Amino acid sequence: MARLPRWISQHLAALRAVLVFTVLTGIIYPLAVLAVAQIPGLNDRAEGSLIYDAEGNVVGSSLIGQSFTDDDGEALLPYFQSRPSAAAGEEGDYDPLVSGASNLGPENVVDALPDPALGWDGDENASKSLLTQVCERSLQIGEREGVDGSRPYCTDTGVGAVLGVFYSEGTSGEVTRAVSLNEECGTAQAPFLAEYEGVQVECAEYGEDYAAAIITPIEGDAPEEPAVPADAVTASGSGLDPHISPEYADLQVERIAAERDASTEDIEALVEEHTAGRFLGFMGEPAVNVVELNLALDEEYPVS
């Protein structure tokens, strides 16, 4: 047989190598791991740490967070609430088919306001900035739990307190105009700030171009350490975070106790039971598993 040209034989060798290693590392290796994963003790975990009810139906995984809201996204009050989730799919938040984060940056502070005729739900070009999302969640949670929901850089109405400031020289000089960028004239009562550097603050007109303004977040006088904890107003990286901080759990205890006719001590004890400290005392952060906690609540203090 005539010898193949060198460059062809080289690529044939490469092809055979790819196939050999596909069998070895792509089939034998994962199946060997799968075989070891069948060992009792490991197999429950390999299957996804599934939680079953008395009838043997899967009610979730102890590792994957769930949302405890009704069809309209309103919090179900007898349950501890999870963190906000950016994994919103066809089945609502905490959808493992679309895991992921918001990916919004630290200076994402200006909303794309909706067409007043369509509103936030109707206008698909409209979007809330990360700052406004944080402010809105904080206010909502504050109301729900009966604490002060205010935060720095947030207005009293729960949007980002951000001015677009125009200067006489472009980026310097006298302030000529100030617009509250996240407060649309039709919906906002009055801008969160009456005056900025002696200039009256305007509300924002939909469709107007404020690109020439300098974006100026206003800190305001809210406490630096807000009553609503950080994890309660931010979305996790996975969108499936099963945990909340012990602080956020504490904040919810009274509401849960009232909703379930239990004493706060009882609920606190249950929270304690489902709180994991740092592993070995230094790895990670203390965390409360909301999924397991809520299932335990239903078992021990069912809603009457």
Next chain:
Amino acid sequence: MSETTAGVIFIAALIAVLALSYKPLGDYMYRVVTREHHRKVERGIYRVIGARPETEQNWAGYARSILAFSAVSIVVLYVFQRIQHWLPLSNGFSGVEPGLAWNTAVSFTTNTNWQAYSGEATMGILIQAAGLAVQNFVSAAVGIAVAMVLVRGFARKATDKLGNFWVDLTRIILWVLLPLSFVAAIVLIGGGVIQNLTDVTSATTAAGDTQSLTGGLVASQEAIKDVGTNGGGYFNANAAHPFENPTSWTNFIIIYLLLVIPFSLPRTFGRLVGQNRQGYAIAAVMGVLAIVSVSLVVGFENMANGTVPQAVSAAMEGKEVRFGVPDSGLFAAATTLTSTGSVNSFHDSYTSFGGGVLILNMMLGEVAPGGVGAGLYGLLVLAVITVFIAGLMVGRTPEYLGKKIGAREIKLASLYFLVTPVLLLAGVAASIAVPSNLESMQEAGPHGLSEMLYAFASASNNNGSAFAGFGANTPWFNTALGLCMIFGRFLPIILVLALAGSFAKQKPIPATAGTFPTHKPLFVGMVVGVTLVLVALTFLPVLALGPLAEGLQ
């Protein structure tokens, strides 16, 4: 204990276990690549491939084998994705679109693992295990093999023989990557990482909703994704996903896995050149740069500067409660200091300066400690440049490990250094010049530029992580970033192999009193300095327009 104290102990514990692994793993890898005798199973593999293990290749032959192997890998992986719908265990997904299949094939073959797709919505169990994860193994092995060739260039004298690619590839996969990954996968399952053949389990939650719990061969893929500094997540959320990284201690293990081979390879290098102290010097350079970088990222995230972090009172957006801020920052630093690109928290939401350091980590050329193999050869090239500069200062012919650095060597080393800046800066400049590309920036102003900068830094350095708000799935960016991945991987490899070839040909010069010692703290300090100066001169202007401008507002 405060969050900061816990974070500091976490970092100290990590350094301790890496230090404990340095000798045993480095020595073990030395034995794997130098063993004379070919084992039976290895011979079987060579027979199938049609390789002759006794024949060693020169640098060009070695390069041709790597290029052929990588080209075939790209084609096989491309076809595999395109025909997914005809294959079993495809979770009912259709064949992957041509543009995306191409981008993904290039991405996994180049050890980048840039993911323009969402794992749980695009790739079935079979393609993940037998397609993507296979490239995780082989692309990692290619990186280590190239590093071994460069080291042989220093160690050998007056020869053009630099080893046999098929032997190096086979041994590194069989005896380094496979055993490490196997053990790691079992440990990870113990923490809750899944390993099953179920596509979806339907759950009915307490709130009465339906939740689709995803399955898959995750643990086996997670292990090699970290061990091989690949970084391509099984799921879209990568190592933030509780099924990939369920607990604070699996987080520790994963960070350890992605650093352990790159940090132990200097030991293998020291053994091969017959001077362990040279290995310590290289490891020290890596360690110094890494500690500075980790401290900066964790520090900036803890300070939580910026409007939204201040409003929140912590940089918690995109981070998981179980990891907390410090351990997330450490992961982010580790993943960008190596070529991993796996994430346990989402970098786009990092503080401006914290995110800026992540970009800078990649711009350093990923040498502290860098990707498996790629980090070592990258740092050795920087050591060559440092010795050259030191030689210019005192006016004598520079030499490193007894090999002269002449015109040809310094040209190759300089070209090596220039590849990424050219790809990165030219890529960003060309992209910005096209107005329609600006739509890919999720945010206006400096953060938008940071997003684009991150994308090109990630692709050119084969990292694979992203400021994920950036809309990279357009024909322009799929093409441009794909080219950056290919050139950013293979041009440096060719240059390194050529450099190895020209070192191997030389006869070593005995060290004299005038030889600049390359194992002392002075040299370590100089390599760190040269690296920082070169990178700062190259990238400071563009960093000033992106993360620095954003953070200083």
